[in-house]
Amino acid sequence: MDPIRFAREAASYAGEIALAEMDRLRDELAGDQGKVVYRLTGALVGGRPALRLLIDANPTLICQRCLTPYVHSLHSEGVIFLARNDAELERWERLDPLLDAIVAEERTDVRTLVEDELLLSLPVVPLHEEDDCPRRDDYLGEH
Numbered sequence: 001m002d003p004i005r006f007a008r009e010a011a012s013y014a015g016e017i018a019l020a021e022m023d024r025l026r027d028e029l030a031g032d033q034g035k036v037v038y039r040l041t042g043a044l045v046g047g048r049p050a051l052r053l054l055i056d057a058n059p060t061l062i063c064q065r066c067l068t069p070y071v072h073s074l075h076s077e078g079v080i081f082l083a084r085n086d087a088e089l090e091r092w093e094r095l096d097p098l099l100d101a102i103v104a105e106e107r108t109d110v111r112t113l114v115e116d117e118l119l120l121s122l123p124v125v126p127l128h129e130e131d132d133c134p135r136r137d138d139y140l141g142e143h
Ligand SMILES: [Zn+2]
Pocket: 063, 064, 065, 066, 067, 068, 127, 128, 132, 133, 134, 135
């Protein structure tokens, strides 16, 4: 897709990808199950072309409290700004070091964007929801 055109036309695109098909992500997971459902919407944000990316995924991770695998419910919303070239990207990053921006290639791969967003959204310390963790009692106990 041509992402700048996509942004200017405020286009929208939804899809899903099996997590097992994402090689970089798979290295971080405890199993091949699960998928990511995504929606990409073009927009002009503060006058700059951007892509809003919504993702919902259910990767299998290892709980760092009980050390067993569990299905993590992951939801993320990101905005990726689209620079026309390296010079523009550098200028934006100087102005705002936290900005999430890429140089828009004429053929930007949606899968790569989704996988990058997933990798950024994985928890640093994966944990069961408190009520679901078998070691919850150990953790809360010892009064
Ligand atoms: Zn646990």
